[in-house]
Amino acid sequence: xxxxxxxxxxxxxxxxxxxxxxxxxxxxxxxxxxxxxxxxxxxxxxxxxxxxxxxxxxxxxxxxxxxxxxxxxxxxxxxxxxxxxxxxxxxxxxxxxxxxxxxxxxxxxxxxxxxxxxxxxxxxxxxxxxxxxxxxxxxxxxxxxxxxxxxxxxxxxxxxxxxxxxxxxxxxxxxxxxxxxxxxxxxxxxxxxxxxxxxxxxxxxxxxxxxxxxxxxxxxxxxxxxxxxxxxxxxxxxxxxxxxxxxxxxxxxxxxxxxxxxxxxxxxxxxxxxxxxxxxxxxxxxxxxxxxxxxxxxxxxxxxxxxxxxxxxxxxxxxxxxxxxxxxxxxxxxxxxxxxxxxxxxxxxxxxxxxxxxxxxxxxxxxxxxxxxxxxxxxxxxxxxxxxxxxxxxxxxxxxxxxxxxxxxxxxxxxxxxxxxxxxxxxxxxxxxxxxxxxxxxxxxxxxxxxxxxxxxxxxxxxxxxxxxxxxxxxxxxxxxxxxxx
Amino acid sequence: xxxxxxxxxxxxxxxxxxxxxxxxxxxxxxxxxxxxxxxxxxxxxxxxxxxxxxxxxxxxxxxxxxxxxxxxxxxxxxxxxxxxxxxxxxxxxxxxxxxxxxxxxxxxxxxxxxxxxxxxxxxxxxxxxxxxxxxxxxxxxxxxxxxxxxxxxxxxxxxxxxxxxxxxxxxxxxxxxxxxxxxxxxxxxxxxxxxxxxxxxxxxxxxxxxxxxxxxxxxxxxxxxxxxxxxxxxxxxxxxxxxxxxxxxxxxxxxxxxxxxxxx
Numbered sequence: 219x220x221x222x223x224x225x226x227x228x229x230x231x232x233x234x235x236x237x238x239x240x241x242x243x244x245x246x247x248x249x250x251x252x253x254x255x256x257x258x259x260x261x262x263x264x265x266x267x268x269x270x271x272x273x274x275x276x277x278x279x280x281x282x283x284x285x286x287x288x289x290x291x292x293x294x295x296x297x298x299x300x301x302x303x304x305x306x307x308x309x310x311x312x313x314x315x316x317x318x319x320x321x322x323x324x325x326x327x328x329x330x331x332x333x334x335x336x337x338x339x340x341x342x343x344x345x346x347x348x349x350x351x352x353x354x355x356x357x358x359x360x361x362x363x364x365x366x367x368x369x370x371x372x373x374x375x376x377x378x379x380x381x382x383x384x385x386x387x388x389x390x391x392x393x394x395x396x397x398x399x400x401x402x403x404x405x406x407x408x409x410x411x412x413x414x415x416x417x418x419x420x421x422x423x424x425x426x427x428x429x430x431x432x433x434x435x436x437x438x439x440x441x442x443x444x445x446x447x448x449x450x451x452x453x454x455x456x457x458x459x460x461x462x463x464x465x466x467x468x469x470x471x472x473x474x475x476x477x478x479x480x481x482x483x484x485x486x487x488x489x490x491x492x493x494x495x496x497x498x499x500x501x502x503x504x505x506x507x508x509x510x511x512x513x514x515x516x517x518x519x520x521x522x523x524x525x526x527x528x529x530x531x532x533x534x535x536x537x538x539x540x541x542x543x544x545x546x547x548x549x550x551x552x553x554x555x556x557x558x559x560x561x562x563x564x565x566x567x568x569x570x571x572x573x574x575x576x577x578x579x580x581x582x583x584x585x586x587x588x589x590x591x592x593x594x595x596x597x598x599x600x601x602x603x604x605x606x607x608x609x610x611x612x613x614x615x616x617x618x619x620x621x622x623x624x625x626x627x628x629x630x631x632x633x634x635x636x637x638x639x640x641x642x643x644x645x646x647x648x649x650x651x652x653x654x655x656x657x658x659x660x661x662x663x664x665x666x667x668x669x670x671x672x673x674x675x676x677x678x679x680x681x682x683x684x685x686x687x688x689x690x691x692x693x694x695x696x697x698x699x700x701x702x703x704x
Numbered sequence: 705x706x707x708x709x710x711x712x713x714x715x716x717x718x719x720x721x722x723x724x725x726x727x728x729x730x731x732x733x734x735x736x737x738x739x740x741x742x743x744x745x746x747x748x749x750x751x752x753x754x755x756x757x758x759x760x761x762x763x764x765x766x767x768x769x770x771x772x773x774x775x776x777x778x779x780x781x782x783x784x785x786x787x788x789x790x791x792x793x794x795x796x797x798x799x800x801x802x803x804x805x806x807x808x809x810x811x812x813x814x815x816x817x818x819x820x821x822x823x824x825x826x827x828x829x830x831x832x833x834x835x836x837x838x839x840x841x842x843x844x845x846x847x848x849x850x851x852x853x854x855x856x857x858x859x860x861x862x863x864x865x866x867x868x869x870x871x872x873x874x875x876x877x878x879x880x881x882x883x884x885x886x887x888x889x890x891x892x893x894x895x896x897x898x899x900x901x902x903x904x905x906x907x908x909x910x911x912x913x914x915x916x917x918x919x920x921x922x923x924x925x926x927x928x929x930x931x932x933x934x935x936x937x938x939x940x941x942x943x944x945x946x947x948x949x950x951x952x953x954x955x956x957x958x959x960x961x962x963x964x965x966x967x968x
Contacts, residue, residue, distance in 0.1 A: 219816075219817070222813065222816040222817060222821075223817075226802075226813050229805070229809070230802060230804065230805075233804040233805070234804060367800050367803075368796065368798060368799075368800030369800050369801060369802060371764070371766065371794070371796060372794065372796065372799070372800070372801070372814065372858075372861070373814075373817065374764070374765075374766065375764050375789065375792065375793065375794035375871075376789060376814065376817035376818050376865070377785075377786040377787070377789040377790050377817075377818075377819070378786075378789075378817055379786060702766075702767075703766045704761060704766050704767070
């Protein structure tokens with residue numbers, strides 16, 4: 219009985235005039251989204267390679283260990299072809315130096331605001347907004363339409379159980395619509411494969427999981443459409459309800475959740491934090507320079523009026539000042555880290571609340587899960603900044619070590635003139651033009667997201683979507699038990 | 705699904721004190737009892753709201769009775785609906801089938817629902833030909849079919865299901881005279897094939913022409929029930945009007961009908 223019913227539903231979907239239109243639209247949109255993602259990925263790789271070369275060149279032109287600095291760039295990942303996530307919102311590089319902690323700057327959207335205007339249309343966008351809409355439009359009249367057409371009575375004059383009928387409605391629509399989605403997805407994969415993008419086995423697994431979570435969202439909206447068709451007796455009303463629910467799930471709840479979380483958890487802006495850090499830094503350096511004058515005067519005074527400072531004393535003073543300068547720098551860094559850690563924790567709380575609320579919508583849950591699988595979710599910024607900070611520590615440690623070994627004092631040249639009558643100690647700021655030996659300098663290795671890292675947060679969203687499907691199906695079944703078949 | 709064996713000693717359709725009171729307080733059926741045997745056409749005659757469709761809906765388990773039972777081959781329809789429905793076919797006033805399917809596809813689908821999984825295309829086409837649908841329309845989508853053609857498809861479904869009882873809810877309503885006539889002839893052949901047929905109608909002439917038993921219903925009650933033999937020589941239209949007038953005046957008419965004399 220069930221195969222007969224499913225077969226009929228499948229035929230009904232395929233023979234409906236909507237099917238051809240859906241197939242064409244899905245094929246065009248999915249292929250275009252993958253093609254656009256592919257093009258953008260290749261452009262990202264080109265930009266990344268050019269930037270990496272530039273970083274190497276800049277390093278080679280540096281002449282002092284004390285002020286050694288570089289940049290760390292985010293590496294593109296093939297998964298961004300399918301799920302752009304926050305790829306274009308987050309800065310592409312961070313400065314690496316002893317002077318500042320990691321902070322990603324210059325996102326694609328901040329550099330080219332025009333892209334931010336309408337955002338990127340990627341595969342997840344198509345699933346989240348187009349396919350879910352199709353799912354609803356194919357199922358909103360699943361049962362009430364048959365009642366209106368008069369076929370429901372005829373079907374139920376046969377020995378058909380309501381459970382079988384309901385399962386067949388969902389399964390038939392699902393099968394009928396998965397075909398128009400699967401074909402362009404497979405063609406898209408082929409396109410990616412032929413384009414020479416370095417897709418590893420790990421990537422394929424993640425793409426498989428992405429397809430899986432997309433199908434879960436799609437299934438939810440199919441079951442939801444059937445459920446809505448059971449809540450009303452007229453198809454016109456059912457369509458209206460379905461569209462309102464779709465708008466709520468796809469557009470309103472995700473945004474409302476984020477806005478609500480923003481109001482509930484107070485998070486200072488980055489500008490405020492930077493203002494505080496700059497203020498603190500300014501105070502500390504003013505204090506240092508004022509103290510420096512005193513210390514110099516005191517040291518000079520101990521030598522006696524009119525007597526030039528001995529070279530040993532001068533060297534001692536220079537070393538003391540240098541270590542004091544480092545101490546101030548470290549203090550500022552500690553303050554910077556403390557404030558940023560506080561900001562990070564507040565942001566974490568806000569993000570958690572926003573994500574929890576947004577997950578009330580299956581569409582958001584899907585988006586979050588898909589971004590986790592692709593490694594383009596909210597934590598990409600944290601992951602990169604943590605990784606860059608770790609790199610920065612290695613970088614600074616190595617530079618300090620080399621500075622100590624080479625006696626390089628911030629690019630200042632120390633010269634001494636000794637004559638019979640007096641010895642002059644002078645310090646010039648002319649730079650040593652000799653290039654640094656950077657062969658031992660640690661290189662930044664962008665953090666890679668493994669399958670386990672990607673899967674762990676996505677498991678929650680797989681589970682949430684499965685629960686939503688089960689609950690909606692149960693709701694539909696209960697509604698159908700009470701449904702008047704006449 | 706394997707069909708139950710039929711106990712031929714039991715009536716194919718049997719209503720016992722069938723009562724239905726809706727939530728809004730309307731008493732649609734009031735202790736209605738009747739039975740339809742194999743090879744019999746039982747016609748429920750009455751105006752709108754008489755309770756004819758309610759009785760059919762209870763047999764089909766679309767609604768549950770408030771009290772009483774509707775049995776199909778001895779199976780209580782609201783207790784074991786799936787078993788009971790193995791033995792019935794239904795033709796509504798306006799047979800609606802899947803418009804994007806052809807006549808053959810519709811017939812195949814409903815035959816399968818009725819447990820006929822292995823019918824060949826030739827067998828299905830033979831049924832369509834039998835009900836008067838010519839071969840050239842077998843592969844046409846239903847969306848272009850007239851009401852008469854759809855009713856023929858409906859009766860083809862009833863035939864192909866090979867059910868022992870057929871329920872028809874005003875099946876000839878709105879048909880042109882020829883289509884109506886063809887339909888009636890088909891029902892007669894089905895009766896001859898030992899099917900029990902329960903038909904509701906407000907067409908007195910059609911009822912007279914086809915019925916083995918006529919029950920006049922009004923406001924949920926059977927106010928008169930007579931076999932065709934008893935009606936011979938009587939003017940059914942006059943009789944109907946008299947009973948209806950009598951029912952309206954709350955008078956008692958006891959002419960041997962089941963439940964006759966119950967005031968509504």
